[in-house]
Amino acid sequence: MTPVEPRADRLPIVGVMGSGSEAHDSKARPLGRWLAQAGVHLLTGGGGGVMSSVSRAFFETEDRRGVVIGILPHGAPGGYPNRWVEIPIATHLPLSGERGTEPMSRNHVNVLSSDAIVALPGSAGTSSEVRLAITYGRPVVAFLDSAAQIPGLPDSVPICSSLESVRSFVEAHLGGDREGE
Secondary structure (H helix, E strand, C coil): CCCCCCCCCCCCEEEEECCCCCCCHHHHHHHHHHHHHCCCEEEECCCCCHHHHHHHHHHCCCCCCCCEEEEECCCCCCCCCCCCCCEEEECCCCECHHHCCCCCECHHHHHHCCCEEEECCCCHHHHHHHHHHHHHCCCEEEECCCHHHCCCCCCCCCEECCHHHHHHHHHHHHCCCCCCC
């Protein structure tokens, strides 16, 4: 599937994927603040962990233009959506984790709705979203200290250990310097 180019009058959507249980604040919060300043919408799976941490940082950034979008699993278990999700999108899709690439997983919606994807530390669900990004031709970068932070991370996915490197990757794939647009 060919990625859809963002319309000139639409803010790009950056998907941030990562652990649903661990916040990884040292990476998620600075990333969320930068994305808010960059003039994009933030998309996550709408739950806890990284999703909550990056959403909170994005939401609390003053003068942001974008909104926090959460793609919710069927039945939205406790903790969904997190309190910073401004546009919750309920789905009928129950699968995740080890089954995250199967057709009944919302991971497809997460990836296909994103113009670029940043993967933070996570487990099987994050790994499946990264693999789907490759399958669907979405630009994806891993914001990690080591490849071991996402089990099975494909070798083709660039790993960035600094926010500046992530920023350069995202800007290159969204068309230039996003801050202050």
